[in-house]
Amino acid sequence: MELTTLAAGAIYLPLFTAFVLLFFGKRLESGALGDRLAGWTGWLASAAIGGSFAASIVLFFKVIAEPEHHREFVVKIFDWIRVGSFDVAFDLLVDPLSAVMLLVVTGVGTLIHVYSIGYMHGDDRYPRFFAYLNLFAASMLLLVLANNVLLLYVGWEGVGLCSYLLIGFWFEKPSASNAAKKAFIVNRIGDFAFLLGIFLLSTTVGSLTLGQINEHAGAMGAGIATIVSLLLFAGATGKSAQIPLYIWLPDAMEGPTPVSALIHAATMVTAGVYMVARLSPVFEAGDALVVVAWIGALTALWAALMAATEYDIKRVLAYSTVSQLGYMFLAHGVHAYSAGIFHLVTHAFFKALMFLCAGAVMHALAGETDMRKMGGLRKVMPITGLTFMAGWLAISGVVPFAGFFSKDAILASAWQQGRYALWAIGVATALLTAFYMSRMYFRVFEGRLKVPDGVHAHDAPWTMAAALVPLGVLAVVGGVINLPGALTLEHFLEPVVGESHVPEGLTPWLLAGAALAVAAMGILLARALYMTRSSSLRRRVLYARFGPLIDAARNKFYVDELYGRTIVLPGKRLAAFASDVVDARIVDGSITGIGRVMASFSEGFRRIQTGYVRSYALVFLLGAVAVLAVLVVRVS
Amino acid sequence: MNSVGPGYYLILSALMFTIGVLGVLVRRNAIVIFMFIELMLNAVNLAFVTFARMHGEVVGQVLVFFVLVVAAAEVVVGLAIILVMFRHRESANVDDVNLLKW
Amino acid sequence: MTWEHVIFGVVFVVALGSSLAMLFMRNAVHVALYLVAAQVALALAFLLQGAFFIAAVQIIVYAGAIMVLFLFVIMLLGVDKREALIEPLPAQRPLAIGLGALLAAEIIYVAAKGLELVTGAGANAEALDAINRDPGNVKALAHLLFSRYLLPFEVTSVLLVVAIVGVMVLARRMTIHDRIASQPEETVGEVA
Numbered sequence: 062m063e064l065t066t067l068a069a070g071a072i073y074l075p076l077f078t079a080f081v082l083l084f085f086g087k088r089l090e091s092g093a094l095g096d097r098l099a100g101w102t103g104w105l106a107s108a109a110i111g112g113s114f115a116a117s118i119v120l121f122f123k124v125i126a127e128p129e130h131h132r133e134f135v136v137k138i139f140d141w142i143r144v145g146s147f148d149v150a151f152d153l154l155v156d157p158l159s160a161v162m163l164l165v166v167t168g169v170g171t172l173i174h175v176y177s178i179g180y181m182h183g184d185d186r187y188p189r190f191f192a193y194l195n196l197f198a199a200s201m202l203l204l205v206l207a208n209n210v211l212l213l214y215v216g217w218e219g220v221g222l223c224s225y226l227l228i229g230f231w232f233e234k235p236s237a238s239n240a241a242k243k244a245f246i247v248n249r250i251g252d253f254a255f256l257l258g259i260f261l262l263s264t265t266v267g268s269l270t271l272g273q274i275n276e277h278a279g280a281m282g283a284g285i286a287t288i289v290s291l292l293l294f295a296g297a298t299g300k301s302a303q304i305p306l307y308i309w310l311p312d313a314m315e316g317p318t319p320v321s322a323l324i325h326a327a328t329m330v331t332a333g334v335y336m337v338a339r340l341s342p343v344f345e346a347g348d349a350l351v352v353v354a355w356i357g358a359l360t361a362l363w364a365a366l367m368a369a370t371e372y373d374i375k376r377v378l379a380y381s382t383v384s385q386l387g388y389m390f391l392a393h394g395v396h397a398y399s400a401g402i403f404h405l406v407t408h409a410f411f412k413a414l415m416f417l418c419a420g421a422v423m424h425a426l427a428g429e430t431d432m433r434k435m436g437g438l439r440k441v442m443p444i445t446g447l448t449f450m451a452g453w454l455a456i457s458g459v460v461p462f463a464g465f466f467s468k469d470a471i472l473a474s475a476w477q478q479g480r481y482a483l484w485a486i487g488v489a490t491a492l493l494t495a496f497y498m499s500r501m502y503f504r505v506f507e508g509r510l511k512v513p514d515g516v517h518a519h520d521a522p523w524t525m526a527a528a529l530v531p532l533g534v535l536a537v538v539g540g541v542i543n544l545p546g547a548l549t550l551e552h553f554l555e556p557v558v559g560e561s562h563v564p565e566g567l568t569p570w571l572l573a574g575a576a577l578a579v580a581a582m583g584i585l586l587a588r589a590l591y592m593t594r595s596s597s598l599r600r601r602v603l604y605a606r607f608g609p610l611i612d613a614a615r616n617k618f619y620v621d622e623l624y625g626r627t628i629v630l631p632g633k634r635l636a637a638f639a640s641d642v643v644d645a646r647i648v649d650g651s652i653t654g655i656g657r658v659m660a661s662f663s664e665g666f667r668r669i670q671t672g673y674v675r676s677y678a679l680v681f682l683l684g685a686v687a688v689l690a691v692l693v694v695r696v697s
Numbered sequence: 698m699n700s701v702g703p704g705y706y707l708i709l710s711a712l713m714f715t716i717g718v719l720g721v722l723v724r725r726n727a728i729v730i731f732m733f734i735e736l737m738l739n740a741v742n743l744a745f746v747t748f749a750r751m752h753g754e755v756v757g758q759v760l761v762f763f764v765l766v767v768a769a770a771e772v773v774v775g776l777a778i779i780l781v782m783f784r785h786r787e788s789a790n791v792d793d794v795n796l797l798k799w
Numbered sequence: 800m801t802w803e804h805v806i807f808g809v810v811f812v813v814a815l816g817s818s819l820a821m822l823f824m825r826n827a828v829h830v831a832l833y834l835v836a837a838q839v840a841l842a843l844a845f846l847l848q849g850a851f852f853i854a855a856v857q858i859i860v861y862a863g864a865i866m867v868l869f870l871f872v873i874m875l876l877g878v879d880k881r882e883a884l885i886e887p888l889p890a891q892r893p894l895a896i897g898l899g900a901l902l903a904a905e906i907i908y909v910a911a912k913g914l915e916l917v918t919g920a921g922a923n924a925e926a927l928d929a930i931n932r933d934p935g936n937v938k939a940l941a942h943l944l945f946s947r948y949l950l951p952f953e954v955t956s957v958l959l960v961v962a963i964v965g966v967m968v969l970a971r972r973m974t975i976h977d978r979i980a981s982q983p984e985e986t987v988g989e990v991a
């Protein structure tokens with residue numbers, strides 16, 4: 062099959078299905094056909110993205126078939142914008158990086174679509190959910206396949222829109238619609254910076270095509286390159302939930318769990334990571350990478366602290382996502398782009414998996430998310446428990462699970478470049494990661510069986526389990542794509558992101574050992590605090606020592622309140638001022654004022670009509686005198 | 698200077714005309730106002746005759762003739778109107794005819 | 800100082816004085832009488848200027864007929880009504896006097912300028928006297944009236960007839976017919 066058809070088809074298929082479902086979904090579901098094949102819209106949507114997955118696989122093999130440095134294909138769809146010298150085409154770029162992203166997005170996406178068939182069963186707006194999911198998939202694929210920054214931005218905005226639609230899917234709940242608004246608005250801030258970066262790129266490089274930009278990145282000059290990188294990275298902090306724009310992601314858990322799994326774990330939030338990797342020459346040309354690395358590291362630590370104190374199982378996972386995204390940016394910041402992408406892939410596997418497991422738990426416990434009300438669920442939900450275990454061990458960085466290799470690659474790169482501070486933060490975060498994830502696993506799945514009142518827990522239906530198992534397998538063996546020594550992924554991505562510096566000799570083994578030790582410490586700490594008989598005592602002691610810190614972390618370090626006070630409140634006051642004073646009084650006032658002035662003018666003027674003949678005669682005389690005056694002037 | 702120059706007659710004419718205007722503006726009895734209008738017409742007649750003398754033509758006097766005729770017709774009609782007005786309001790005061798106002 | 804000057808002085812004083820007196824008389828009959836005086840003075844002025852026919856007509860028609868008509872109407876409508884002295888309209892008198900003075904000044908100024916342009920003021924009086932001597936004033940007037948100004952002449956006759964008819968219509972007392980016809984239509988109780 063032709064490259065064009067495959068690439069374009071991967072995008073068109075879910076896009077077309079999305080529109081079909083949007084316009085006809087309700088009708089099709091409720092008709093006679095709908096009754097017989099309840100939920101068939103879900104299968105249709107899954108088939109659409111499954112088709113994209115198939116296309117991605119074929120594309121991947123086509124890419125591999127070429128020799129190493131000839132793996133870049135530009136697929137031209139149509140001429141888009143042509144104004145004077147500004148020429149942007151609707152082109153797609155198929156190369157190793159986009160091939161990897163394609164596989165992740167469509168693969169995980171298909172599994173989640175199938176999962177949603179069971180999860181969203183019985184919902185009033187069932188077809189619309191799948192329409193939005195497909196629309197999201199199409200936008201994400203456009204983002205990943207775009208050959209120029211503008212088209213990438215279109216996809217960027219598209220996924221933002223779908224995120225808003227899906228977070229607020231149950232919009233009758235005020236908390237959900239507020240969360241959707243918050244997500245969109247915070248993203249907007251980042252998007253604005255991104256747009257400014259695009260403008261700057263357009264004026265300095267003169268073209269928006271990725272190839273052109275990356276080629277001439279060096280010619281930009283360090284200063285401009287730094288500014289552009291910072292602007293683009295600001296956009297990434299919005300989309301990928303880093304400091305300071307991460308605040309929307311925890312609230313986004315209001316959306317259905319499949320949404321959290323797909324969008325807020327595996328794909329949309331990784332758009333920022335992808336973008337930075339894609340435009341790495343620009344970042345390399347300037348001095349912004351140090352900012353990227355530090356923000357990534359600090360975000361990782363910060364979010365991990367908050368995750369360790371949360372009781373809501375979805376929120377733990379949300380903060381965990383923010384933290385792991387920080388790791389990816391840390392990787393990019395130390396020039397280890399392929400490590401960042403590697404972690405993106407493995408994270409997609411285990412985080413999506415854990416979210417889906419959480420969804421299964423909620424499904425079984427009638428929507429309960431508080432881990433204090435759960436316990437020992439592995440006994441009644443074996444599949445869920447087992448797969449979650451795989452995800453837990455992967456994220457904790459236990460060998461030979463996937464997460465160990467990707468996290469280790471990042472930390473090793475940091476150490477190897479002498480960035481010991483960053484390395485230390487990364488290690489501390491790894492400790493916390495192991496801790497909080499183990500805490501969650503132990504409290505939910507181990508120990509005495511505990512469920513909320515009146516709930517009969519059961520394991521996931523087959524449609525949901527069908528998604529859990531493949532992801533579980535991938536969480537276990539996923540590390541194989543980039544094992545130290547072979548480094549297949551890294552070599553694969555080399556033509557795109559450049560060479561990475563892998564430590565040699567004894568150092569990598571020591572580092573790996575340190576990472577393992579830290580993971581073990583975290584798990585054992587969690588076990589001590591939650592699994593043993595003296596656990597509650599120990600917890601109380603800990604709380605007595607670190608009470609304020611723990612409370613602050615549980616309250617998200619009051620960041621939302623801070624933003625509210627410093628940004629939102631002044632904004633609201635400004636808006637109130639604009640609408641009540643400027644608009645109502647000044648603008649409206651001046652318009653009605655003009656009317657009133659005219660009215661009062663004519664009020665006064667009409668008194669000339671006194672009704673008295675003699676007054677009119679006086680005016681005649683006045684006129685006559687005036688005319689004669691003209692004559693006088695002319696005569697003299 | 699042998700005879701009185703036309704300038705003097707014109708001054709007289711102008712002054713009489715102005716007095717006529719003043720009378721129209723200041724007096725309130727409709728008939729009296731009318732009489733001041735006649736005064737204005739007389740002043741204009743004087744001017745015409747003076748011009749006739751100035752130019753050595755008789756045409757000016759012909760115009761006076763016409764003015765006279767028209768004045769007569771106008772007086773007749775005007776007085777009839779005042780009569781009707783008086784019948785309506787019992788008053789010849791021009792200030793009482795003031796309904797067409799703001 | 801010829802006799803012409805003297806007579807002109809008399810004319811001037813009487814005409815202007817009568818006009819001013821008209822302004823201050825509160826009784827309408829007095830005003831009419833002073834107007835007659837002014838008109839007679841003007842007739843004298845016409846004589847001085849060589850407009851003999853016009854002078855006669857002035858006395859006969861203006862002072863004799865029109866003013867008599869005025870007096871008839873005054874008598875009809877109440878002869879002893881005296882006009883009040885207070886001026887109800889604010890600023891009417893001052894404004895009238897001011898603008899009036901301005902008017903007089905302007906007219907005199909323009910006339911003076913106009914006179915400068917005409918060569919030999921009064922020089923053509925001889926031409927007029929010549930006309931008055933040879934065909935005579937009346938003949939000269941008649942000649943013009945019935946040749947060049949025939950149309951206006953006929954039109955003025957029509958005007959007179961129209962005026963008469965108009966006055967007859969305006970001034971008659973209302974008959975029963977008129978009273979019924981001029982009543983507003985009764986619309987209450989009427990259907991469609």
